Amino acid sequence: MTDDLDLDELAADLADFAPQDKKGGRSAREQRIIAGFEEVQRFAEANGRAPAHGESNDIFERLYAVRLDRLRGLEECRSLLAPLDKQGLLAGVVTPATEPVETIGDDELLAELEGMGGASDITELRHVRTAADKRAAEEIANRTPCKDFDNFKPLFVQVKKDLDAGIRQTRRFQTMAEIQPGEFFIVGGQIAYVAEVGAEFVTEYDRRDSRLRVIYDNGTESDVLLRSLQRALHRDEAGRRITDPTAGPLFSGESGDGDLASGTIYVLRSKSDHPAVAAHRDVLHKIGVTGGDIARRIAAAKHDPTFLMADVEVIATYELFNVNRTRLENLIHRVFDLARLDIEIKDRFGQPVIPREWFLVPLFVVNEAVDRIRDGTITDYLYDPKTAALVRVDKAKGGRRERDQSRKT
Incomplete structure (x- = not known):
């Protein structure tokens, strides 16, 4: 889904690379290269420097840094852009990214100029996992021992008993459904308990998110973003929500209109x-x-x-x-x-x-x-x-x- 991939903020960037008819003696390919360079120039003008690599930098800056490296590294592009390079951006040294280009997600490098020197079209993307997907998987996997697990162990024991007795049931996790404190899930083959939900904050793309303290039945815990847990549950074929036994007569065993988490x-x-x-x-x-x-x-x-x-x-x-x-x-x-x-x-x-x-x-x-x-x-x-x-x-x-x-x- 678009929401999962975090691509909607970069839609305008893609528009710049749409195929164009040949005008003014320049091919569509040349016009796309120029359009991409002009984006880098606007960044440099606004920030007083060339874009740089680094995970701490803005997604757009990292995108422009990769693009600039590609332009600097190809003679064809340097020759085409030299008359337009008033800021001297092409004269810089090609700097290696802090992580291999092949591993950077396509939501972060959506305008990567892959294939300029070959047959691939400039708009073609590498087929890699998105950065959002990787962050979700990494956060779920990055667990530490739960020092106060004795306080939570009885909860897991009771949940397992409830599941065996049919008091609780498991449901397929719905896409980006809400997650609340006190809920149980099955993710990565383990039962997970949402012990705490931190204060809500708004991301740079105006999305609401929170930090969760999640306890697992193997005695570990993780400090994970709510949206990361949502993605992990959605992508896990065996991911499930464990129902609340107090739902009583209100609980619907089958999904239907009005069903909510x-x-x-x-x-x-x-x-x-x-x-x-x-x-x-x-x-x-x-x-x-x-x-x-x-x-x-x-x-x-x-x-x-x-x-x-x-x-x-x-x-x-x-x-x-x-x-x-x-x-x-x-x-x-x-x-x-x-x-x-x-x-x-x-x-x-x-x-x-x-x-x-x-x-x-x-x-x-x-x-x-x-x-x-x-x-x-x-x-x-x-x-x-x-x-x-x-x-x-x-x-x-x-x-x-x-x-x-x-x-x-």
Whole structure:
């Protein structure tokens, strides 16, 4: 996939080497060579020096350094470019890369000028593993002894027992699925436990990533990037996610629509000035489930009738793992059905909309419901608005029958 190979940032670089028609007396090959050199010149102008090799340098600088070496090393290129070389870049000495060119990934050397002196086209790439793939494999393989393994050993013993008893199951890891602390995986033939997830940071290509502390059942551990573990699991034919035994009735044994590695239950409070909302603001909550970013989900709340055409604030969130998002949300709404807000909102086009995810429920009851979801007992309970509490299903139904009877009489 493009995301896995980290190639999208270099798309513009490829465009410079697209075949062109012969213009101004120059062949398409010559024009491509000139275009490649002009990229190197722009780098030198911006940085005040020629590009250099080195793993600590920017990917683009390393790319330009290899390209410049190729241009310096070919008489054909030096003759063609000499009139354009105002910065004296071609006069430099060809410096060997810190790692053999053949081992550098094609995402780092996407514009490598392989084959200039032969029959290969300038756009042809070497068939090697990408740098991202190699880094992922190296990080997974680079393990050290886990000094406090005694603290984790009981967890692995229990997981193996759960697998033997069918309490836990294994699933094929989905491409770039989320990874959360406390999850177990099978990678490289060993059970891996995600003990810690470090602070999230943004890479130079605006991708979110984190450092993980991963413990393995052979008593070793690794400090690995989240995205590296994702890649390793995806590329490992035997790579698996081990399910959480607390998923209970929410767990889906088969992959289907709405299936997620994890889900977030969110509770929102509306800032709407609608009379029906303002009168019950402290106990009126929108309860939903998402697998994405909550901040992004609510960013346009004031334009969305689902959010009562008003801004909202996040009151609480709860993380759950190995759940079916759709089934979980339906279950929560069934539990609180008797407290569902009956309100009609006009959307921005003036059309009436009836939101279905707002409930007159105190936050402490939502907390209790989440606890019962986690221990698997939630299916025995419904919310009773009369007592503002979760009650067993038989009692809740009895109360409903009494209310229905009183209405008839």
